[in-house]
Amino acid sequence: MCGIVGYTGSGQAAPLLLEGLKRLEYRGYDSAGIAVLGDGEITVEKVSGKVAGLCEKTRDGAAVPGSTGIGHTRWATHGAPTDTNAHPHVSNDGRFAIVHNGIIENYAPLREELLARGYTFESETDTEIIVHLLEMYYEGDIKTAVMKTVARLEGSYGLGVLCSERPGTLFAVKEASPLILGVGVGENYFASDVTALVSYTKNAIYLDDGEFAELTPGGITVYDCSGRAIEKPVSRITWTVEAAEKGGYAHFMLKEIMEQPAAVRAAIAPRVRDGEIRLEDFDLTPEELHSFRKIVITACGSAYYAGCAGKYALESLCRIPVEVVLASELRYGDPLIDEQTLLIVLSQSGETADTIAAMKECRSRGAKVLAVVNVVGSTIAKSADWTLYTWAGPEIAVATTKGYTTQLVVLYLLAMDIARKLGKLEDDRYPALLYDMLRLPRLIQNAIDMNSGLPALAKKYHSSPSLFFIGRNTDWAVALEGALKMKEISYIHAESYAAGELKHGTIALIEENTPVIAVCCNEHLADKTISNIVEVKARGARVLAVAFREDRKIVAQANDVIFIPRIGTLFSPALAVIPLQLLAYYVARENGCDIDKPKNLAKSVTVE
Ligand code: M6R
Secondary structure, eight states, rough: EEEEEEEESSSSHHHHHHHHHHHHHOOHHHHHHHHEEEEEEEEEEEEOOOOOHHHHHTTTTTOOOSSOOOOOOOOOOOSOOOOTTTSEEEEESEEEEEEEEEETTTTTOOOOOOHHTTTOOOOOEEEEEEHHHHHOOOSOOHHHHHHHHHHHHHHHEEEEEEEEESTTTTTEEEESOOOEEEEEESEEEEEEGGTTTTOOEEEEEEETTTOEEEETTEEEEEOOTSSOEEEOOOOOOOOTHHHHHHHSSSSSHHHHTTHHHHHHHHHGGGGGTTTTOOOEEEEOHHHHHTOOEEEEEOOOOHHHHHHHHHHHHHHHHOOOOOOEEEEETTTOOEEEEEEEEEEEESSSOOOOOOHHHHHHHHTTEEETEEEEEEETTOHHHHSSSSSEEOOOOOOSSSSSSSHOOOHHHHHHHHHHHHHHHTTTTTTTTHHHHHHHHHHHHHHHHHHHHHHTTHHHHHHHHHOOSSSEEEEEEEHHHHHHHOOOOOOOHHHHHHEEEEEEGGGGGGGGGOOOEEEEEEEEEEETTHHHHHHHHHHHHHTEEEEEEEEEEHHHHHHOOOOOOEEEEEOGGGTTTTHHHHHHHHHHHHHHHHOOOOOOOOOTSSSSOOOO
16 A cells, blocks of 8 residues: 655665655555665655655755665555654664565564564554564674564565665565566666656566565666575566656546546457457366356455446356455355356456455465456466456556446456357347447547536535435446445545335435436336436435436436437446546545545555
């Protein structure tokens, strides 16, 4: 949940670290800090609040000279977001400074041990024990001290280490937290995310769990957990600097909403050749596919809701039972999963702790794992049996948009491909679905263009204390995502209900002027949802409907209507979600919220 960055070279480290932290801020933004080694001494500067405060305090880094350094932007877990709890943390003798992303689960007994040995603690963090362990184990050789230290740690850590006795040297350690090394010329870097590296280098080394690296301006040596130097491939970073910048938009979220036609095209186009879907990284034979008795989809947050929408396509086309289970529940359940289960793991970041744990649990029961992931080289992508990338490009806003729609279209491709191989599609159905699939990028663009009236609608709804989102079947799946978008960026209470369930309790909450957002894009069930619209209106609700262009029945019943282009039911969530994303965006803007960095949240949830 935190962002870490490190630099060693001949330039000034601080401005570079600050630049990197700005790019990583979406991972956590409670506090920020840097430690720079200059003239044999480590200088630490840290502030609670955003990276901008740190830039101001250090005069954009000019006040902290030195050419080796580490930086951190924090999402607080242990201890409040104060200056003292901010990273980097420094050893009592001032020799070591560290930054850490992750959680040390056994920090309490280690803290007791270190206190008993006379070490003093400044912060309430779990991290601080690491720097005191380093001091304790240091006998002139950092590598040995690092190895002895990490041998004592339980939990997850992307760790950056700076030592005053080794100018120009950094150590970076990875265990269950992302850590990438940037390979430069005469300078080297590490970061928890490639977005912090793209301005400086396109060459990266992805560390695996248990590995650590020694970085100097002249080179990088990677070691395995026993301290043996190992060869690691250098990969090319495909993301561009522009992709990781706002490019004239007021917010990353708006930019990413607008990027959806291109992102969805990038997810679909390379996988359709000669009128056929080719999933290069999941090219199973019909026999292999027949061996799966059921599909389980697991994920968190919006990725889970993408799974809910994808289930309809998979079940309807493939006729295989599909369960969608929250990763945080699956990991502690006693799931009925075995070698005849195909587990589909959805994750934009590929680093979500609950999702990783659920995947491990299911795999231990024999399931085969297909990951649908955006971030190349991420933990989930690397540990699955097969990985289908969503190719959405960097997603910086905490609220996912293009991450969600690209997950959806990959699930659609998958459903069509499996169904076809299993012989479950009638002859003319496959080309018809493929036709719709290939139109999706353009239709998403149309859905964006058709909704220029949303800022005005947002003014009508932004002061509501509570919003209800309703829909049936595929529409309900979209309603779930719409409500989450609204909650997380506008802080308005929003709940989603299967429209048919209203009368079983929730309708008691409907009063004069209660806003109800009704998704009516499932051509088979729209009439049923209209009945529910009529029911809530009879109790005073104000209804904003999402419907297909020219749907006169809806116009007659709803107070306001947002239109999307017409498409077959199965793929309709990919279009219906667009106005809901925009509505949440404009409502949040109307309420003056920090849209890209909503309170209490972080982009990548690497803690339980
Ligand atoms: O990176 P992941 O897709 O695994 O993330 C899952 C959720 O944390 C994520 O979708 C979260 O719910 C977003 N903030 C929703 O916009």
